[in-house]
Amino acid sequence: MTITLERHKKPPFWSARNLSYQAYRLKNRPEIIIGVLSLGFLGFVVLVPLFQIIREALTFQRYDLAYQRDGVIGSLTLLHLDRVFNQPISQALFYKPLMNSLKIGFAVTLIAVIVGSSLAWLMVRTNIYFKGTFGAMLVFPYMMPSWVGALAWLTLFKNDRIGGSGGMLTYITGVEVPDWVAYGFLPITFTLAMHYYAYAYLLISGALATVDSELEEAGATCGMGKWKRIRMITIPLLLPALGSAVVLTFIRILGTFGTPALLGLPVRFFTFSTQIYASINARNQGDAYVLALVLIFLAITFIWINSRIIGVRKSYVTMTGKGFRKRESDLGLWRWPLTLLIIVFLLITVLLPMVLLLWESMTLIPGNYSFSNLTTYFWAGKGNVALAYGEPGVIYNKGILDALGNSIKLGFAAALFNGALGLLVGYAVVRGRGARLARWLEGIAFAPYIFPSIALGAIYIGMFSTNIGPIPALYGTFSILVLITVIKNLPFTSRTGIAAMLQIHQSLEETARVQGIGWFRRMFRIIVPLSMSGLVAGMLLTFITAMRELSLIILLISPGNMVLTGVIFGYQEQDMAQHSAAVTLMLVVIIITISVIVRLMSRRVGVGRLSAV
Amino acid sequence: MGQIRLSGIVKSYGKEVVVKNLDLAVRPGEFLTILGPSGCGKTTTLRMIAGLEEPDEGDIMLGERTVFSRSKGVVLPPEVRGLGLIFQSYALWPHMTVAKNITLALKEQRLSKVEIAERLEIALKQVQLTGYAERYPSELSGGQQQRVAVARLIALRPSYLLMDEPLSNLDAKLRTEMRASLKRLHRDLKATTVYVTHDQIEALTLSDRVIIMNKGRIMQEGTPYDIYHHPANLFVAEFIGDPGINLFSGTVANGALDCGDVTIPLPEALAARGGEMVAAIRPEKILVSDQPKDGWQEVKTEILQPTGADTILQVRAGETPITLLQPGFLTLDEGSSRWISFAPEALSFFDKKSQDNLREIA
Ligand SMILES: Nc1ncnc2c1ncn2[C@@H]1O[C@H](COP(=O)(O)OP(=O)(O)OP(=O)(O)O)[C@@H](O)[C@H]1O
Numbered sequence: 011m012t013i014t015l016e017r018h019k020k021p022p023f024w025s026a027r028n029l030s031y032q033a034y035r036l037k038n039r040p041e042i043i044i045g046v047l048s049l050g051f052l053g054f055v056v057l058v059p060l061f062q063i064i065r066e067a068l069t070f071q072r073y074d075l076a077y078q079r080d081g082v083i084g085s086l087t088l089l090h091l092d093r094v095f096n097q098p099i100s101q102a103l104f105y106k107p108l109m110n111s112l113k114i115g116f117a118v119t120l121i122a123v124i125v126g127s128s129l130a131w132l133m134v135r136t137n138i139y140f141k142g143t144f145g146a147m148l149v150f151p152y153m154m155p156s157w158v159g160a161l162a163w164l165t166l167f168k169n170d171r172i173g174g175s176g177g178m179l180t181y182i183t184g185v186e187v188p189d190w191v192a193y194g195f196l197p198i199t200f201t202l203a204m205h206y207y208a209y210a211y212l213l214i215s216g217a218l219a220t221v222d223s224e225l226e227e228a229g230a231t232c233g234m235g236k237w238k239r240i241r242m243i244t245i246p247l248l249l250p251a252l253g254s255a256v257v258l259t260f261i262r263i264l265g266t267f268g269t270p271a272l273l274g275l276p277v278r279f280f281t282f283s284t285q286i287y288a289s290i291n292a293r294n295q296g297d298a299y300v301l302a303l304v305l306i307f308l309a310i311t312f313i314w315i316n317s318r319i320i321g322v323r324k325s326y327v328t329m330t331g332k333g334f335r336k337r338e339s340d341l342g343l344w345r346w347p348l349t350l351l352i353i354v355f356l357l358i359t360v361l362l363p364m365v366l367l368l369w370e371s372m373t374l375i376p377g378n379y380s381f382s383n384l385t386t387y388f389w390a391g392k393g394n395v396a397l398a399y400g401e402p403g404v405i406y407n408k409g410i411l412d413a414l415g416n417s418i419k420l421g422f423a424a425a426l427f428n429g430a431l432g433l434l435v436g437y438a439v440v441r442g443r444g445a446r447l448a449r450w451l452e453g454i455a456f457a458p459y460i461f462p463s464i465a466l467g468a469i470y471i472g473m474f475s476t477n478i479g480p481i482p483a484l485y486g487t488f489s490i491l492v493l494i495t496v497i498k499n500l501p502f503t504s505r506t507g508i509a510a511m512l513q514i515h516q517s518l519e520e521t522a523r524v525q526g527i528g529w530f531r532r533m534f535r536i537i538v539p540l541s542m543s544g545l546v547a548g549m550l551l552t553f554i555t556a557m558r559e560l561s562l563i564i565l566l567i568s569p570g571n572m573v574l575t576g577v578i579f580g581y582q583e584q585d586m587a588q589h590s591a592a593v594t595l596m597l598v599v600i601i602i603t604i605s606v607i608v609r610l611m612s613r614r615v616g617v618g619r620l621s622a623v
Numbered sequence: 624m625g626q627i628r629l630s631g632i633v634k635s636y637g638k639e640v641v642v643k644n645l646d647l648a649v650r651p652g653e654f655l656t657i658l659g660p661s662g663c664g665k666t667t668t669l670r671m672i673a674g675l676e677e678p679d680e681g682d683i684m685l686g687e688r689t690v691f692s693r694s695k696g697v698v699l700p701p702e703v704r705g706l707g708l709i710f711q712s713y714a715l716w717p718h719m720t721v722a723k724n725i726t727l728a729l730k731e732q733r734l735s736k737v738e739i740a741e742r743l744e745i746a747l748k749q750v751q752l753t754g755y756a757e758r759y760p761s762e763l764s765g766g767q768q769q770r771v772a773v774a775r776l777i778a779l780r781p782s783y784l785l786m787d788e789p790l791s792n793l794d795a796k797l798r799t800e801m802r803a804s805l806k807r808l809h810r811d812l813k814a815t816t817v818y819v820t821h822d823q824i825e826a827l828t829l830s831d832r833v834i835i836m837n838k839g840r841i842m843q844e845g846t847p848y849d850i851y852h853h854p855a856n857l858f859v860a861e862f863i864g865d866p867g868i869n870l871f872s873g874t875v876a877n878g879a880l881d882c883g884d885v886t887i888p889l890p891e892a893l894a895a896r897g898g899e900m901v902a903a904i905r906p907e908k909i910l911v912s913d914q915p916k917d918g919w920q921e922v923k924t925e926i927l928q929p930t931g932a933d934t935i936l937q938v939r940a941g942e943t944p945i946t947l948l949q950p951g952f953l954t955l956d957e958g959s960s961r962w963i964s965f966a967p968e969a970l971s972f973f974d975k976k977s978q979d980n981l982r983e984i985a
Pocket residue numbers: 636641659660661662663664665666667668821
């Protein structure tokens with residue numbers, strides 16, 4: 011039975027009648043309006059900058075005149091590509107940093123994933139002791155800047171190569187620490203691995219906990235043997251999480267700046283990220299952009315390979331820090347030794363760096379780690395020309411306090427904007443499910459994931475150094491830090507937003523619509539309160555990330571928008587280890603305090619009741 | 624209060640046409656039920672009236688107001704249509720107390736505090752939930768949640784009421800109770816009501832008029848009595864009634880319908896028409912005797928299903944299965960004989976090809 015759809019002829023698209031109809035329609039579909047606006051905004055802040063740096067990398071720039079006097083500014087040129095890939099200088103500019111980055115990337119990923127998944131297995135699947143405490147402590151590195159370990163390493167193993175003093179080891183034993191222990195590949199790999207295992211741990215323990223129940227059913231019904239079950243069910247189910255742990259860690263390491271800078275630059279050991287930084291500082295942006303593009307290309311390749319192997323298009327999992335307890339296997343005799351092993355591990359990765367930083371921040375004469383040399387000057391000194399170029403201690407230091415204010419402002423602003431943007435993206439994606447707009451939006455919100463931090467920073471210098479239409483040049487402003495932090499965190503917050511929206515049945519909003527309740531009130535009275543618990547977790551994550559971020563913003567900070575991480579890096583560059591240690595400790599303490607407060611508060615509000623019905 | 628009128632409504636999702644050229648008019652104050660099997664487009668129709676879905680074509684009027692017209696280029700949003708809608712899931716806001724659930728929309732209308740408090744009290748009283756104002760939905764039973772959804776509409780006083788299977792989440796006993804309270808809601812609000820269900824008992828007990836829908840089309844429109852007694856086509860005949868209607872398919876021969884094991888008397892006009900047709904008779908309309916009678920057909924009892932007040936009998940005439948419904952709690956031996964007869968006025972006849980009822984034609 012066919013029916014004649016031609017009965018009413020549809021008016022042509024541009025006719026006034028149809029346009030008025032489309033306008034009416036649009037008014038009824040807030041998710042489309044929001045979707046289009048978000049898509050436009052994200053397209054502008056994600057895709058435009060990418061095209062911009064591609065263009066700059068391929069055209070002749072004013073700074074290239076130094077190398078080629080007869081060049082025409084703005085003309086198409088392969089000069090940058092040539093310099094990066096095909097000249098004697100390419101060895102130092104590209105190939106060596108590339109090899110270093112890849113070597114570090116593979117080594118750190120390997121160690122982090124092995125350590126992370128072993129810990130995950132112990133925590134989720136065995137009867138190890140002190141699970142609660144361990145669970146809280148193991149994610150601790152996740153809250154710290156990734157380069158805290160590097161600072162601690164320097165305190166321990168520094169040698170006097172770059173002038174200044176030796177580290178604790180030299181002080182105690184008198185042995186001169188060789189360069190390869192103090193700087194370069196070995197310490198970078200070690201300290202990064204001791205940070206990034208936390209990512210792998212979070213991802214894999216989350217997956218392990220959810221795999222459990224499925225495994226129990228399947229295993230029980232088919233009567234499979236234990237090992238067969240693990241091989242046939244657990245591993246394949248864990249593979250996506252393992253894959254995303256590998257890719258996530260690898261991309262982050264490619265883009266990380268702090269550790270390779272602290273432990274590599276003194277011996278001119280360059281990785282991709284530090285080379286980008288060096289090129290920008292040398293005013294060779296063109297080279298930096300080519301390097302950034304290569305980095306993005308590498309990241310995309312990795313995501314692609316991962317998805318080909320695992321066969322999951324988006325093999326990433328939202329991070330959660332939830333505790334899980336399922337069926338546990340008995341460790342028997344190994345229970346205490348393994349518990350002790352974790353304790354030692356935590357002492358080394360969590361407590362030791364803190365203690366070392368505290369000690370460092372209290373040594374009066376650098377390199378002298380005796381008790382008689384302890385001082386509170388770097389915390390509470392009022393400034394003394396004889397010490398540290400006259401820099402006052404932390405609590406009297408205007409530069410530090412201003413940066414602290416900026417950091418906190420940055421954290422809150424980024425969290426707030428990210429929460430709002432995540433909610434709107436989630437709303438538009440979930441309400442517009444199935445439509446092309448929703449798919450595009452979901453895709454583009456995910457796009458910043460593929461930009462290694464340092465590369466995104468490089469892109470933003472290129473884009474916002476001059477004004478674009480009505481938008482003023484943002485370089486050097488506080489807004490650009492907020493913007494880039496929001497964008498970088500968007501993949502995670504939009505995931506959170508989508509997940510939160512999926513849990514709100516659409517009839518809850520539709521009822522309100524039919525009852526005549528307008529969009530804003532629906533948002534503020536229904537959608538926001540119902541998605542709050544999920545959003546708070548996402549926003550807290552953004553806050554922490556924003557506070558401890560260095561790689562992302564190192565290229566964008568200047569005295570005008572200085573934040574704590576920048577201050578720390580500055581002190582370190584000037585070899586003022588006590589100051590940088592003190593400020594780092596302060597940063598860590600603030601991050602932990604605020605996240606504890608937020609968690610307590612959101613528990614107090616009683617989110618439990620909301621999930622019912 | 625006003626009419627609801629849909630004309631020429633077409634709705635498709637992708638390639639699948641879900642509602643096909645639907646014309647429907649609900650008279651002011653009427654209680655109309657749309658009844659049909661799962662997936663026939665009932666919910667879609669209701670959502671189009673509410674404005675939650677857009678038809679591809681056609682016009683929708685509420686009262687004298689055109690709320691949707693593809694040809695005139697009009698789409699009014701749900702917010703301004705002045706409707707009340709009850710979802711299957713009740714859609715109570717879990718983070719708000721009962722009182723907030725009921726008054727949120729009233730606040731949006733900028734009613735005075737006194738008026739809001741008054742309406743809240745009346746609404747709670749009507750659904751017998753006075754004293755529950757400060758509870759959260761999760762602290763209420765399913766039936767109570769349902770009543771809050773009703774109270775929300777009582778307080779809002781919409782002129783049009785839409786309900787989408789509001790009883791399907793309740794157990795059988797509560798359902799009977801809530802049916803009465805929904806009927807009361809309709810009476811109190813005097814709202815033009817469209818009620819969607821796939822439960823024929825609800826349709827028959829609640830409605831002024833019933834529309835039977837199948838695959839996006841209207842199969843029949845009429846009072847519950849008409850629908851039950853004079854099904855317009857085979858689909859309606861089979862869909863309505865529990866236990867289902869008996870169908871006998873056969874060919875006209877010697878002034879009667881020859882269906883193999885059974886022969887069914889035909890009215891003259893139909894006998895003259897000839898050809899293939901289907902005869903239908905409701906189980907309770909078949910006359911049954913436990914003694915052989917002249918001209919009655921012998922059947923063998925196969926299965927007995929006493930439901931309390933009635934007993935359903937599955938019998939066989941030769942190979943042909945027949946369902947009978949007898950009053951009382953019967954206890955017969957299986958395999959015993961009974962004799963049945965078809966009263967001519969209880970029979971309906973349908974054309975085998977078009978499936979339409981032949982009564983109007985005759
Ligand atoms: N959003 C949608 N996208 C695609 N197809 C849909 C959508 N909503 C409904 N459909 C399809 O339209 C048809 C009619 O759906 P509808 O919900 O109106 O059925 P219904 O009569 O209410 O059924 P039920 O009694 O099961 O609630 C179904 O085939 C359904 O699969």
